[in-house]
Amino acid sequence: MNNRKYPVKRGNEYEFKIEKLAFGGFGVARIDNYVVFIKNAIPGDIVSARITKRKPSFAEARLLSIVQPSKIRIESDCSYFSYCGGCTWQNMSYKNQLDFKRDIVQESIERLAGIEYCEVAPVVESDSVFAYRNKMEFSFSDNRWLLPQELGNMNISKDFALGLHVPGTFDKILHIENCMLQSETANKILLYVSNYAKEKKLQPYGIRSHKGFLRFLMLRESSDNGKIMVNIITAFEDRESLKPLADELMEKFPQIAGVVNNINSKLAQIAIGEYEILLAGDSFIQEKLVGMYFNISANSFFQTNTFQAEKLYEFVLKFANLQSNEIVWDLYSGTGTIGLFLAKKAKKVIGFEVVESAVEDAYKNAKEHKVKNIDFIAGDLLYKLQDAAPKPDVLITDPPRSGMHEKVTRHINEIKPKRIIYVSCNPTTLARDLKILSSNYQIEKIQPIDMFPQTYHIETVVKLKLK
Ligand SMILES: C[S@@+](CC[C@H](N)C(=O)[O-])C[C@H]1O[C@@H](n2cnc3c(N)ncnc32)[C@H](O)[C@@H]1O
DSSP states (O other), X not given: OOGGGOSSOTTOEEEEEOOEEETTTEEEEEETTEEEEEETOOTTOEEEEEEEEEOSSEEXXXXXXXXXXXTTOOOOSOTTTTTOSSOTTTTSOHHHHHHHHHHHHXXXXXXXXXXXXXXXXXXXXXXXXXXXXXXXXXXXXXXXXXXXXXXXXXXXXXXXXXXXXXXXXXXXXXXXSOOTTSOHHHHHHHHHHHHHHHHTTOOBOOTTTOOOSEEEEEEEEOTTTOOEEEEEEESSOOHHHHHHHHHHXXXXXXXXXXXXXXEOOSSXXXXXXXXXXXXXXXXXXXXXXXXXXXXXXXXXXXXXXXXXXXXXXXXXXXXXXXXXXXEEEEESOTTSHHHHHHHTTSSEEEEEESOHHHHHHHHHHXXXXXXXXXXXXXXXXXHHTTTOSSOOSEEEEOOOTTOOOHHHHHHHHHHOOSEEEEEESOHHHHHHHHHHHTTTEEEEEEEEEOSSTTSSOOEEEEEEEEO
């Protein structure tokens, strides 16, 4: 390997000045034109970092120390900050976060979609910058990661944790007793479940050993009526162990609507079960969005920041510019929220969604709102779009982080809806997909909306018009 090609060497330590931020929360430094990405460093910092990965066009480095802190650095109020992978931007003011998010969207689209100049509107800010999440998912583990102040404390046993992942490790969990992104009641429930499990010696699941019972705790809270769904995901069924916990929770917390148990016996670390048992109360909560009520069950996708989702949907409606005679396709429709919202202004809406329970929820929601001009197609839309009819005049797409499958994007290019509204939670895959669509479509509007304060995540709505 020719070392002269690279200004840095793997394993060596260097000092870097951080210029800007990239998606993923990386600080970006440059040596000539060679880019180095450093996690947890922010613009203006001078840091010492060790090169962990070296590629022809970029390198990654691990932050060792901050030699001179940036003027924009602030103290975080969270005791887990800098150890927890949850919100890594608590070291910047909210105003700075918004400016960086806009830059990231702009740069991703210009660089990755090959669009020379694109105008990105200022980010729509979130009214709440903490306790804004209506859903949190915590992992149980038999391998607790200790904070520096916990090291050497003999009262802490390392074989139980309920919390969030330590970045860069797949099996180490930071035990969390108070997460600033969820409500006070949700935090009390988290602590209650954790203490109960420890006291009753319910075994946490080992991510390495694949042994143990408790896998995840998911809490979902309605921002409309404050009701909470508790979903305990376990590796196997053991109703007798969980039923007393469910009954206690219902008694202690009147806000809890129901406790469900999802069973995931597979190796994959996901909080979705093969089947669900209702332990107490109801198996759903009701959420209100854009004036409509939605029943949400444990495994259905629902926007995690309800107030910001309202603003997002208003942009989708505005950009769709419906005149009541259009066929609308709602790709990746979840519980049908966007489609139901648009149906009153469209001739017909067809939603496409892979999760069966979400489609069931979507039909229930349509019935409850007496919306008759909407249908949902269950299944992987990669195989469902081809034969779907009638073809759309307006297409809404809201894919997961991985973006759209290339074949799906190319199919959209072929069927040529007049307008596409692309809702994205990942500027990188958005830019990749826009590059394909740009052969037939012109970008008219790019509107970022901040659904996730304190994190590098950013939602973007793009309006595309057929050329
Ligand atoms: C970002 S969510 C959007 C949900 C919805 N539009 C909303 O606003 O609530 C993405 C949705 O795509 C679904 N999904 C993921 N991959 C899919 C696929 N290949 N085919 C169909 N649906 C898929 C997920 O289950 C999830 O409900």
